[in-house]
Amino acid sequence: MKTRIVLFFICLSQALAWRHVESEEQLESALKNNKRALVAYIRPEDENSQLLEPEWLSAADSKPNLLSIDCSKLPKLCQKQGISSFPTIRLHQHDEHHIRYRGPRTAHSILGFLERVNRPPISHVTTKNMTAFQSIDDVVFIGHLDSKFDKESFTTLAKKYSDRFSFALSSATSSSPRVTCFNNLDTLSHSTGDLSTQSLNAFVKLCSTPLIAEMTRSNELDYYSSGKSIIHYFPSSSQDQESYIIAMRPLAKKYKEYLHFVITHSREFPEAIEMMGLGGLKPGNGRLSVQKGQDVFPYFDGGDLRNPEVVEGFLGDIIRGKVGAWGGQGRGGHDEL
Ligand SMILES: *[C@@H]1O[C@H](CO)[C@@H](O)[C@H](O)[C@H]1NC(C)=O
Numbered sequence: 001m002k003t004r005i006v007l008f009f010i011c012l013s014q015a016l017a018w019r020h021v022e023s024e025e026q027l028e029s030a031l032k033n034n035k036r037a038l039v040a041y042i043r044p045e046d047e048n049s050q051l052l053e054p055e056w057l058s059a060a061d062s063k064p065n066l067l068s069i070d071c072s073k074l075p076k077l078c079q080k081q082g083i084s085s086f087p088t089i090r091l092h093q094h095d096e097h098h099i100r101y102r103g104p105r106t107a108h109s110i111l112g113f114l115e116r117v118n119r120p121p122i123s124h125v126t127t128k129n130m131t132a133f134q135s136i137d138d139v140v141f142i143g144h145l146d147s148k149f150d151k152e153s154f155t156t157l158a159k160k161y162s163d164r165f166s167f168a169l170s171s172a173t174s175s176s177p178r179v180t181c182f183n184n185l186d187t188l189s190h191s192t193g194d195l196s197t198q199s200l201n202a203f204v205k206l207c208s209t210p211l212i213a214e215m216t217r218s219n220e221l222d223y224y225s226s227g228k229s230i231i232h233y234f235p236s237s238s239q240d241q242e243s244y245i246i247a248m249r250p251l252a253k254k255y256k257e258y259l260h261f262v263i264t265h266s267r268e269f270p271e272a273i274e275m276m277g278l279g280g281l282k283p284g285n286g287r288l289s290v291q292k293g294q295d296v297f298p299y300f301d302g303g304d305l306r307n308p309e310v311v312e313g314f315l316g317d318i319i320r321g322k323v324g325a326w327g328g329q330g331r332g333g334h335d336e337l
Helices: 002-015 024-033 047-062 075-078 105-116 130-132 148-161 199-208 218-223 238-254 308-319
Strands: 037-043 068-070 090-091 098-100 121-124 139-143 166-170 178-183 188-192 210-215 229-234 259-263 287-292 295-298
Touching: 002 259, 024 075, 024 188, 037 047, 037 105, 075 178, 121 130, 121 210, 130 139, 130 166, 139 148, 148 166, 148 199, 148 229, 166 210, 178 199, 188 199, 199 218, 210 238, 229 238, 238 308, 287 308
Parallel strands: 037 068, 121 166, 139 166, 210 259, 229 259
Antiparallel strands: 037 090, 090 098, 139 178, 178 188, 229 287, 287 295
């Protein structure tokens, strides 16, 4: 019995650590023996690589073709592959052509990507199998198009984004040419009849931006230029982030015309905690602050921020003027530390 328990823990600890490719030869033979292999190039000392580890291992549980390389141990190999940021995730294909994985570094998204690349960039659906296709991926686009020209521009769009989203052309006769999309994570759908290249690209962005997304240096301008108030959430861990997003989705949907719910990370914006008036709060829990024009309203009341009623109540207090804007120093009126 005791040995069984010990063995169990040995297996468990092996399962819960990176299993890196040991040498260039091993990578080459793995690539040769598989039509496709997904490879993560990581550096163990790098924070984003550490964040990937549990997600990668959980994805690797169901897909044995996931390989990883420790670029601190095999720097020459990584250099030869042209890897300059960590982690880089790449799908190597038989013809030596590779696709860079650009999605969220979660097991769910990585597995979705592997499913997607196994399908053609554009599928064909009929009235019979269209509904099934609508939920085949997190974000799905279906073209209801008649003219050869429209079909071609939709196919070009599909090829451009086929590593991130799923596309199909419908053969059902359509009254008006249009593209519809299904964001299955947020259960939102949209439709457009404007089929110019520029608006189709904007449509892809509209459909694929999650209701509650991470703010980054490259998308912050989109949020700030919209004129909507921004609700920043600084999660305490990736699990905390995940549960906050799930809990807050209905609220984000209800107020999407007026508010942006975003996840803000201090690792991306080191000065943000202070700027949002949250400097005095212990980092052990998630922290929230509302940015309304020039004003900032940090949440100090200590309620459970993964409860939408707490957040909605706080928003109501701001609107009714019950909570004043933060004065730019120290804590607000409340004190619970
Ligand atoms: C939908 O059905 C049609 C006709 O049977 C078939 O050709 C097509 O490949 C199917 N599409 C998908 C995505 O399964």
